[in-house]
Amino acid sequence: MNLKVSDIANFLNLTYVGNGEKIIKKLSSLDSCDSDSIVFIEKIENIKNEIKPGCVISKNDERIIRMFDSVILSDNPKLSFSKLLAFVEKDNQMSYAPYVSESSHISSSAKISPTAFIGNFVTVEDGAEIMDDAVIESGCYIGKNSRIGKRTRIYPGVVIRENVFVGKGCIIHSNSVIGSDGFGYVFDQGKHMKVPQAGGVIIGDDVEIGASVAIDRATIDFTVIGNGTKIDNLVHIAHNVKIGINCLILAQVGISGSTVIEDGVIIAGQAGLSDHIRIKAGTIVMPQSGVIGNLEGNRVVFGTPARDRGEFMRIQAAMTKLPDMYKYFMKKIKNEG
Numbered sequence: 001m002n003l004k005v006s007d008i009a010n011f012l013n014l015t016y017v018g019n020g021e022k023i024i025k026k027l028s029s030l031d032s033c034d035s036d037s038i039v040f041i042e043k044i045e046n047i048k049n050e051i052k053p054g055c056v057i058s059k060n061d062e063r064i065i066r067m068f069d070s071v072i073l074s075d076n077p078k079l080s081f082s083k084l085l086a087f088v089e090k091d092n093q094m095s096y097a098p099y100v101s102e103s104s105h106i107s108s109s110a111k112i113s114p115t116a117f118i119g120n121f122v123t124v125e126d127g128a129e130i131m132d133d134a135v136i137e138s139g140c141y142i143g144k145n146s147r148i149g150k151r152t153r154i155y156p157g158v159v160i161r162e163n164v165f166v167g168k169g170c171i172i173h174s175n176s177v178i179g180s181d182g183f184g185y186v187f188d189q190g191k192h193m194k195v196p197q198a199g200g201v202i203i204g205d206d207v208e209i210g211a212s213v214a215i216d217r218a219t220i221d222f223t224v225i226g227n228g229t230k231i232d233n234l235v236h237i238a239h240n241v242k243i244g245i246n247c248l249i250l251a252q253v254g255i256s257g258s259t260v261i262e263d264g265v266i267i268a269g270q271a272g273l274s275d276h277i278r279i280k281a282g283t284i285v286m287p288q289s290g291v292i293g294n295l296e297g298n299r300v301v302f303g304t305p306a307r308d309r310g311e312f313m314r315i316q317a318a319m320t321k322l323p324d325m326y327k328y329f330m331k332k333i334k335n336e337g
Helices: 005-012 064-068 076-091 310-320 322-336
Strands: 015-018 039-040 055-060 070-073 164-166 176-181 186-187 191-194 202-203 214-216 222-225 300-302
Touching: 005 055, 005 076, 015 076, 039 076, 055 076, 055 191, 064 186, 164 176, 176 202, 202 300, 214 222
Parallel strands: 039 055, 055 070, 164 202, 176 214, 202 222
Antiparallel strands: 015 070, 186 191
Protein backbone atom coordinates (compact mmCIF):
# COMPACT_ATOMS: atom_id res chain seq x y z
CA MET A 1 0.00 0.00 0.00
CA ASN A 2 1.36 3.40 -1.00
CA LEU A 3 -1.52 5.88 -1.31
CA LYS A 4 -2.14 9.53 -0.57
CA VAL A 5 -4.85 10.42 1.95
CA SER A 6 -6.70 12.21 -0.85
CA ASP A 7 -6.63 9.05 -3.00
CA ILE A 8 -8.01 6.95 -0.16
CA ALA A 9 -10.81 9.45 0.45
CA ASN A 10 -11.68 9.46 -3.26
CA PHE A 11 -11.75 5.66 -3.37
CA LEU A 12 -14.11 5.60 -0.39
CA ASN A 13 -16.19 8.46 -1.86
CA LEU A 14 -15.60 10.47 1.32
CA THR A 15 -14.22 13.90 2.20
CA TYR A 16 -11.12 14.61 4.26
CA VAL A 17 -9.64 17.45 6.30
CA GLY A 18 -5.97 18.18 6.83
CA ASN A 19 -3.01 16.96 4.81
CA GLY A 20 -4.23 15.16 1.69
CA GLU A 21 -0.69 14.60 0.40
CA LYS A 22 0.33 12.40 3.32
CA ILE A 23 1.42 8.96 2.08
CA ILE A 24 -0.19 5.98 3.83
CA LYS A 25 1.62 2.65 3.61
CA LYS A 26 -0.42 0.29 5.80
CA LEU A 27 -3.65 -0.34 7.69
CA SER A 28 -3.19 -0.76 11.43
CA SER A 29 -4.99 -1.18 14.72
CA LEU A 30 -4.93 1.53 17.35
CA ASP A 31 -2.42 -0.55 19.32
CA SER A 32 0.10 -0.95 16.49
CA CYS A 33 -0.18 2.23 14.41
CA ASP A 34 2.59 4.65 13.47
CA SER A 35 3.01 7.62 11.14
CA ASP A 36 2.67 5.37 8.05
CA SER A 37 -0.67 3.92 9.24
CA ILE A 38 -4.34 4.58 8.70
CA VAL A 39 -6.74 3.56 11.49
CA PHE A 40 -10.45 3.96 12.21
CA ILE A 41 -11.90 5.51 15.36
CA GLU A 42 -15.56 5.15 16.28
CA LYS A 43 -15.51 6.95 19.64
CA ILE A 44 -13.19 9.60 21.03
CA GLU A 45 -13.02 7.50 24.20
CA ASN A 46 -11.12 4.84 22.22
CA ILE A 47 -8.23 7.20 21.50
CA LYS A 48 -5.02 6.60 23.42
CA ASN A 49 -2.85 9.62 24.06
CA GLU A 50 0.27 8.03 22.63
CA ILE A 51 -1.11 7.04 19.19
CA LYS A 52 0.32 8.92 16.20
CA PRO A 53 -1.24 7.49 13.02
CA GLY A 54 -0.72 9.15 9.67
CA CYS A 55 -4.47 9.31 9.07
CA VAL A 56 -7.68 8.34 10.83
CA ILE A 57 -11.14 7.52 9.53
CA SER A 58 -13.70 8.90 11.95
CA LYS A 59 -17.03 10.61 12.28
CA ASN A 60 -17.15 14.39 11.90
CA ASP A 61 -16.04 15.26 15.43
CA GLU A 62 -14.14 18.53 15.93
CA ARG A 63 -12.28 17.06 18.88
CA ILE A 64 -10.86 14.26 16.72
CA ILE A 65 -10.12 16.60 13.81
CA ARG A 66 -8.01 18.79 16.10
CA MET A 67 -5.98 15.79 17.28
CA PHE A 68 -4.70 14.52 13.93
CA ASP A 69 -3.11 15.96 10.78
CA SER A 70 -5.28 13.98 8.36
CA VAL A 71 -8.86 12.82 8.99
CA ILE A 72 -11.21 11.09 6.53
CA LEU A 73 -14.82 11.74 7.52
CA SER A 74 -17.25 8.84 7.53
CA ASP A 75 -20.66 8.16 9.05
CA ASN A 76 -19.55 4.57 9.58
CA PRO A 77 -15.77 4.47 10.14
CA LYS A 78 -15.58 0.71 10.65
CA LEU A 79 -17.42 0.03 7.40
CA SER A 80 -15.19 2.46 5.48
CA PHE A 81 -12.07 0.87 6.96
CA SER A 82 -13.38 -2.58 5.99
CA LYS A 83 -13.89 -1.46 2.38
CA LEU A 84 -10.34 -0.14 2.29
CA LEU A 85 -9.03 -3.37 3.81
CA ALA A 86 -10.86 -5.43 1.19
CA PHE A 87 -9.38 -3.27 -1.57
CA VAL A 88 -5.84 -3.59 -0.24
CA GLU A 89 -6.04 -7.30 0.55
CA LYS A 90 -7.47 -8.43 -2.77
CA ASP A 91 -3.96 -8.45 -4.25
CA ASN A 92 -2.79 -10.76 -1.44
CA GLN A 93 -5.56 -13.30 -1.86
CA MET A 94 -5.07 -16.43 -3.91
CA SER A 95 -6.84 -16.29 -7.25
CA TYR A 96 -8.50 -19.38 -8.66
CA ALA A 97 -8.47 -19.99 -12.38
CA PRO A 98 -10.81 -22.73 -13.65
CA TYR A 99 -9.27 -26.05 -12.67
CA VAL A 100 -10.11 -29.65 -11.78
CA SER A 101 -7.32 -31.55 -10.03
CA GLU A 102 -6.39 -34.93 -11.45
CA SER A 103 -6.37 -36.30 -7.90
CA SER A 104 -10.04 -35.42 -7.37
CA HIS A 105 -12.84 -37.95 -7.86
CA ILE A 106 -15.73 -36.55 -9.90
CA SER A 107 -18.76 -38.70 -10.61
CA SER A 108 -19.65 -39.00 -14.27
CA SER A 109 -23.16 -37.77 -13.44
CA ALA A 110 -21.96 -34.68 -11.54
CA LYS A 111 -22.17 -31.28 -13.24
CA ILE A 112 -19.09 -29.09 -12.89
CA SER A 113 -19.09 -25.56 -14.30
CA PRO A 114 -16.17 -24.89 -16.65
CA THR A 115 -15.32 -21.84 -14.47
CA ALA A 116 -15.22 -23.76 -11.16
CA PHE A 117 -12.09 -24.67 -9.20
CA ILE A 118 -11.80 -28.21 -7.78
CA GLY A 119 -8.72 -28.77 -5.60
CA ASN A 120 -6.72 -31.87 -4.76
CA PHE A 121 -8.43 -34.98 -3.37
CA VAL A 122 -11.96 -33.57 -3.65
CA THR A 123 -14.86 -36.01 -4.05
CA VAL A 124 -18.01 -34.98 -5.92
CA GLU A 125 -20.72 -37.64 -5.86
CA ASP A 126 -23.50 -38.63 -8.29
CA GLY A 127 -25.88 -35.86 -9.32
CA ALA A 128 -24.02 -33.10 -7.51
CA GLU A 129 -23.63 -29.71 -9.17
CA ILE A 130 -20.82 -27.19 -8.79
CA MET A 131 -21.87 -23.87 -10.31
CA ASP A 132 -19.98 -21.00 -11.94
CA ASP A 133 -16.86 -19.64 -10.21
CA ALA A 134 -17.32 -21.86 -7.15
CA VAL A 135 -14.10 -22.81 -5.34
CA ILE A 136 -13.85 -26.23 -3.69
CA GLU A 137 -10.48 -26.49 -1.96
CA SER A 138 -8.49 -29.61 -1.15
CA GLY A 139 -9.95 -32.54 0.73
CA CYS A 140 -13.62 -31.58 0.52
CA TYR A 141 -16.53 -33.97 0.01
CA ILE A 142 -19.68 -33.00 -1.93
CA GLY A 143 -22.44 -35.57 -1.50
CA LYS A 144 -25.02 -37.03 -3.83
CA ASN A 145 -27.46 -34.55 -5.41
CA SER A 146 -26.02 -31.58 -3.54
CA ARG A 147 -25.48 -28.20 -5.18
CA ILE A 148 -22.86 -25.51 -4.58
CA GLY A 149 -23.92 -22.08 -5.84
CA LYS A 150 -22.09 -19.51 -7.90
CA ARG A 151 -19.01 -17.84 -6.38
CA THR A 152 -19.25 -19.92 -3.21
CA ARG A 153 -15.94 -20.77 -1.58
CA ILE A 154 -15.44 -23.93 0.46
CA TYR A 155 -12.21 -24.18 2.43
CA PRO A 156 -10.22 -27.43 2.87
CA GLY A 157 -11.71 -30.33 4.76
CA VAL A 158 -15.40 -29.43 4.55
CA VAL A 159 -18.01 -32.20 4.27
CA ILE A 160 -21.22 -31.44 2.38
CA ARG A 161 -23.49 -34.45 2.67
CA GLU A 162 -26.24 -35.51 0.27
CA ASN A 163 -29.19 -33.23 -0.59
CA VAL A 164 -27.54 -30.05 0.64
CA PHE A 165 -28.16 -26.91 -1.38
CA VAL A 166 -25.73 -24.03 -0.84
CA GLY A 167 -26.57 -20.63 -2.34
CA LYS A 168 -24.35 -18.18 -4.16
CA GLY A 169 -21.57 -16.11 -2.64
CA CYS A 170 -21.27 -18.26 0.49
CA ILE A 171 -18.14 -19.06 2.52
CA ILE A 172 -17.75 -22.31 4.45
CA HIS A 173 -14.65 -22.68 6.61
CA SER A 174 -12.58 -25.77 7.27
CA ASN A 175 -13.84 -28.87 9.08
CA SER A 176 -17.50 -27.90 9.02
CA VAL A 177 -20.06 -30.62 8.29
CA ILE A 178 -23.29 -29.65 6.53
CA GLY A 179 -26.00 -32.28 6.40
CA SER A 180 -24.91 -34.65 9.18
CA ASP A 181 -27.70 -36.80 10.63
CA GLY A 182 -30.00 -35.14 13.13
CA PHE A 183 -30.04 -36.54 16.67
CA GLY A 184 -33.32 -38.43 16.43
CA TYR A 185 -34.20 -41.58 18.42
CA VAL A 186 -37.29 -43.40 19.65
CA PHE A 187 -37.12 -45.58 22.75
CA ASP A 188 -38.49 -49.05 22.02
CA GLN A 189 -38.09 -52.36 23.86
CA GLY A 190 -35.24 -51.10 26.00
CA LYS A 191 -33.28 -49.54 23.15
CA HIS A 192 -32.88 -46.15 21.50
CA MET A 193 -33.95 -46.77 17.91
CA LYS A 194 -32.58 -44.37 15.27
CA VAL A 195 -35.12 -42.28 13.36
CA PRO A 196 -33.98 -42.08 9.73
CA GLN A 197 -32.86 -38.57 8.78
CA ALA A 198 -34.19 -38.35 5.24
CA GLY A 199 -34.32 -34.59 4.70
CA GLY A 200 -31.74 -32.07 3.59
CA VAL A 201 -30.28 -28.63 4.21
CA ILE A 202 -30.84 -25.35 2.39
CA ILE A 203 -28.21 -22.62 2.81
CA GLY A 204 -29.22 -19.22 1.39
CA ASP A 205 -27.10 -16.68 -0.46
CA ASP A 206 -24.22 -14.71 1.14
CA VAL A 207 -24.07 -16.99 4.19
CA GLU A 208 -20.77 -17.46 6.03
CA ILE A 209 -20.24 -20.58 8.13
CA GLY A 210 -17.25 -20.72 10.47
CA ALA A 211 -14.85 -23.55 11.21
CA SER A 212 -16.05 -26.81 12.81
CA VAL A 213 -19.75 -25.99 12.53
CA ALA A 214 -22.28 -28.85 12.41
CA ILE A 215 -25.60 -28.26 10.65
CA ASP A 216 -27.84 -31.34 10.75
CA ARG A 217 -30.10 -32.44 7.94
CA ALA A 218 -33.82 -32.48 8.60
CA THR A 219 -35.65 -35.63 9.55
CA ILE A 220 -37.97 -34.77 6.66
CA ASP A 221 -38.09 -31.52 4.64
CA PHE A 222 -35.13 -29.15 5.22
CA THR A 223 -33.02 -27.42 7.81
CA VAL A 224 -32.84 -23.83 6.52
CA ILE A 225 -30.28 -21.01 6.94
CA GLY A 226 -31.51 -17.70 5.51
CA ASN A 227 -29.73 -15.24 3.24
CA GLY A 228 -26.98 -13.14 4.77
CA THR A 229 -26.78 -15.04 8.05
CA LYS A 230 -23.31 -15.38 9.58
CA ILE A 231 -22.39 -18.34 11.80
CA ASP A 232 -19.27 -18.33 13.97
CA ASN A 233 -16.99 -21.29 14.78
CA LEU A 234 -18.10 -24.33 16.79
CA VAL A 235 -21.85 -23.86 16.43
CA HIS A 236 -24.34 -26.74 16.39
CA ILE A 237 -27.64 -26.36 14.52
CA ALA A 238 -29.93 -29.35 14.91
CA HIS A 239 -32.39 -30.95 12.50
CA ASN A 240 -35.32 -28.98 11.07
CA VAL A 241 -34.13 -25.67 12.52
CA LYS A 242 -35.21 -22.62 10.49
CA ILE A 243 -33.00 -19.51 10.70
CA GLY A 244 -34.07 -16.28 9.00
CA ILE A 245 -32.11 -13.67 7.08
CA ASN A 246 -29.21 -11.57 8.42
CA CYS A 247 -28.90 -13.36 11.74
CA LEU A 248 -25.66 -13.58 13.73
CA ILE A 249 -24.93 -16.86 15.54
CA LEU A 250 -21.77 -16.62 17.67
CA ALA A 251 -19.30 -19.26 18.83
CA GLN A 252 -20.38 -22.39 20.72
CA VAL A 253 -24.11 -21.74 20.37
CA GLY A 254 -26.33 -24.83 20.40
CA ILE A 255 -29.78 -24.72 18.75
CA SER A 256 -32.07 -27.69 19.34
CA GLY A 257 -34.32 -29.31 16.77
CA SER A 258 -37.26 -27.61 15.03
CA THR A 259 -36.56 -24.23 16.59
CA VAL A 260 -37.46 -21.21 14.44
CA ILE A 261 -35.26 -18.11 14.53
CA GLU A 262 -36.71 -15.13 12.70
CA ASP A 263 -34.87 -12.37 10.82
CA GLY A 264 -32.14 -10.24 12.38
CA VAL A 265 -31.73 -12.27 15.58
CA ILE A 266 -28.35 -12.20 17.36
CA ILE A 267 -27.39 -15.18 19.54
CA ALA A 268 -24.20 -14.57 21.52
CA GLY A 269 -21.54 -17.09 22.50
CA GLN A 270 -22.36 -20.30 24.40
CA ALA A 271 -26.11 -19.64 24.46
CA GLY A 272 -28.33 -22.71 24.31
CA LEU A 273 -31.82 -22.89 22.79
CA SER A 274 -34.40 -25.57 23.55
CA ASP A 275 -36.30 -27.41 20.84
CA HIS A 276 -39.58 -26.43 19.15
CA ILE A 277 -39.47 -22.76 20.19
CA ARG A 278 -39.67 -19.51 18.19
CA ILE A 279 -37.35 -16.54 18.59
CA LYS A 280 -39.02 -13.56 16.94
CA ALA A 281 -37.28 -10.96 14.80
CA GLY A 282 -34.75 -8.55 16.26
CA THR A 283 -34.17 -10.43 19.51
CA ILE A 284 -30.69 -10.46 21.10
CA VAL A 285 -29.80 -13.49 23.23
CA MET A 286 -26.82 -12.61 25.40
CA PRO A 287 -23.87 -14.95 26.17
CA GLN A 288 -24.42 -18.19 28.09
CA SER A 289 -28.18 -17.68 28.20
CA GLY A 290 -30.51 -20.66 28.25
CA VAL A 291 -33.68 -20.16 26.22
CA ILE A 292 -36.44 -22.62 27.09
CA GLY A 293 -39.50 -20.91 25.61
CA ASN A 294 -40.69 -18.57 22.88
CA LEU A 295 -39.30 -15.01 22.84
CA GLU A 296 -41.11 -11.93 21.58
CA GLY A 297 -39.28 -9.75 19.07
CA ASN A 298 -36.89 -6.85 19.63
CA ARG A 299 -35.91 -7.91 23.14
CA VAL A 300 -32.57 -8.38 24.86
CA VAL A 301 -32.55 -11.45 27.10
CA PHE A 302 -29.99 -12.83 29.52
CA GLY A 303 -29.57 -15.68 31.98
CA THR A 304 -30.98 -19.17 32.48
CA PRO A 305 -33.85 -19.33 32.01
CA ALA A 306 -33.50 -16.34 29.67
CA ARG A 307 -35.44 -13.24 30.72
CA ASP A 308 -35.33 -9.52 29.98
CA ARG A 309 -31.83 -8.25 30.62
CA GLY A 310 -33.02 -5.55 33.04
CA GLU A 311 -34.89 -8.09 35.15
CA PHE A 312 -31.89 -10.41 35.15
CA MET A 313 -29.55 -7.64 36.31
CA ARG A 314 -31.95 -6.66 39.13
CA ILE A 315 -32.08 -10.28 40.29
CA GLN A 316 -28.29 -10.51 40.25
CA ALA A 317 -28.00 -7.30 42.23
CA ALA A 318 -30.47 -8.61 44.82
CA MET A 319 -28.54 -11.88 45.13
CA THR A 320 -25.43 -10.03 46.27
CA LYS A 321 -27.38 -8.97 49.34
CA LEU A 322 -28.32 -12.53 50.33
CA PRO A 323 -25.32 -13.12 52.68
CA ASP A 324 -26.14 -9.96 54.67
CA MET A 325 -29.82 -10.88 54.74
CA TYR A 326 -28.94 -14.36 55.97
CA LYS A 327 -26.78 -12.95 58.78
CA TYR A 328 -29.52 -10.50 59.76
CA PHE A 329 -32.26 -13.10 60.00
CA MET A 330 -30.06 -15.67 61.75
CA LYS A 331 -29.11 -13.05 64.35
CA LYS A 332 -32.77 -12.04 64.75
CA ILE A 333 -33.86 -15.68 65.20
CA LYS A 334 -31.10 -16.27 67.76
CA ASN A 335 -32.01 -13.15 69.74
CA GLU A 336 -35.70 -13.94 69.73
CA GLY A 337 -35.06 -17.60 70.59
